[in-house]
Amino acid sequence: MWEGMVPRRCVLIVRMLLPYHVVADYETEEDDRILDSDTTGQMSSRSQQWDHNISAKVSEFTATFEKQILAFNIISRKRALGEFRSEEKLMIEQALLQEEKQTIMELSAEIESREKAGREAAEAKMRMAAMVQAEQARAEALAHTEMISRAPMRGNAFGTQGNGGSVGHDMARQEQGVNPDEIIHGWRNTQRDNEEPSEEFLNDENETENGETGMQDEWREVGEFDLNTRVQWALKLKGIEYEYVEEDLSNKSPLLLMLNPIHKKVPVLLHAGKSISESLVILEYIDDTWKQNPILPEDPFERAKARFWAKFEEEKFIEAIRHALLSEGEQQEKEVKQAIEALEILEGELKSKEKFFGGEKIGFVDIVLGWVTVWLGVVEEVAGIKVFDSHKFPSFNKWMENFVETPIIKDKLPSRDKLVLQFHKIRQSKRFTHK
Ligand SMILES: N[C@@H](CCC(=O)N[C@@H](CS)C(=O)NCC(=O)O)C(=O)O
Known part of the structure; x- marks a missing residue:
């Protein structure tokens, strides 16, 4: 009813006031045509507006870009003179600060670990010194008892026998008493005497008279890694069970010289x-x-053979590799050639073996050669030489695999990366006192 009362004119107005997008679908192209056909030049078409906007943007970008290039050139000139923008300065300062922080942290960790190692070594040396002292006291007491026991011998043979027996018995008991002190180490003292260890003997931190300076860390670690x-x-x-006491070979302790x-x-x-020793x-x-x-066979002939091969490994193979690490040119080639020849002989020996030189189990000959499993590759890398080739030496290759896979060995293998670093230093220093 209401609808019927709306005048027609009103409907038209409503239609004209409809939002643009409702009618735009079919009117846009039409609009463009109308605008493009305008010859008065008063109205610009959509594409003309677009072109205009784009060229405005392009000139805006070009201006900014030119400004940036100008600024960049000025900054580059200033940088060349050592001047930096304030934010660059800040970034550089922060980076330096970060680097410094990192260095300080690494340094303090290193100092801490050295101090700890030093403390442990000093404690171990104290224990060793006390033990050596006890051993000397025991020897003195033994000599004294022997002297007393000999005295009546001149007059009374029976007394002597009785006394002698008891001394022997005491000795055995005492030896059992010292048994826990089974230690691998290097210490020194200039001579063995009957005096008690002096203060200096117990605390050798200030010692410098060895004439072996500057190689402390290298030697300490290399020493640990081989023999x-x-x-x-x-x-x-x-x-x-044993206690391991480390020795600083660049500043040998009195205990090492004594022992x-x-x-x-x-x-x-x-x-x-x-x-x-040895x-x-x-x-x-x-x-x-x-x-x-x-670790050595029981049979005398087999034992002799094991000793033979151990000597061969030391003198012909290991020695050549050591020298190759330190030499260059012709000398190095000679050492490499000798090492390869020795390796060929070892390869031949291993061909008939089950797993190791010692057969099924690791034995004397394997232990003597064992550290070569890590050393050889490291020396090759550091000295830039080639001795080992798994295709040419398949038995030796298998032996190395078997050796390093043995649990007890695996736990006590040196870190390759650490060795590479140490060997570089040693090669540079050309100081290799290992004989
Ligand atoms: N033939 C000895 C060699 C011992 C050796 O050369 N040890 C090295 C460390 S692995 C050493 O103490 N070097 C210090 C030096 O020569 O002054 C052995 O088999 O025990």
Whole structure:
């Protein structure tokens, strides 16, 4: 009813006032045509407006860009003169601060670990010194008892026998008493005497008279990674508890000189108050002393053969690799050639073996050569030489795999990365006293 009353004119107005988008669908193109056809030039079409906007934007961008180039050129000139923008300065300062912080943190961690190592070494040396002192006192007491026991011998043979027996018995008991002190180490003193260890002896921190300076860390770690490892492997294979005392080879301790006065080198094994030096000799001592898990064969001929191969490894193979690390040019080529020849011989020997030189189990010959499994690759990398080739030496390759996979060995293998660093330093310094 209401609808019928709306006048027609009103409907038209409503239609005209409808929002633009409702009718735009079919009117836009029409509009453009109308505007484009305008010859008065008063109205610009959509495409003309678009072109106009774009060129305005382009000139805006061009102006900004030119400004940036100008600023960049000025900044570059200033940078060349060492002047930086304030935010750049801030960033540089922050980066430097961060770097400094990191360096300080690393430095304090390093200092802390060195202090700890130093403290532990000093404590261990104190313990060792006390033990050596006890051993000397025991020897003195023994000599004294022997002297007394000999006195009546001149007059009374019966008395002597009785006394002698009891001394022997005491000795055995005392040896058992010292047994826990089974230690691998290097210490020194200029000579062995009967005096008590002096203050200096116990605290050698200020010692500098060795003439071996500047290589402290390198030597400490390299020392640990080769010959000492032999001894530790042997003890571990036999399940013997031991205490490991580190020696600073650039500043040898009085204890090392006392215990290994001839060679003044590590490793040294201290057992029951007695010191044993030379890694191969120590290995044999260990095998003779603790019978479980033998590392040398029982048969005399087989034992001799094992000793032969150990000597061969030392003199022909290991020695050549050591020298190759330190030499260059022709000399180095000669050493590499010798190492390869020795390796060919070892490859031939291993061909008939089950897993190791020692057969099914790791033995003397394996232990002597063992650290080469890590050293060889490191020396090759550091000295830029090639000795080992897994295709040419498949048996040796298998032996290396078997060796490093053995749990006891695996736990005591040196870190390759650390060795690479140490060997670089050693090669640069050309100081390699290892013989
Ligand atoms: N033939 C000895 C060699 C010992 C050796 O050369 N030890 C090195 C460390 S691995 C050493 O103490 N070097 C210090 C020096 O020569 O002054 C062994 O087998 O024990």
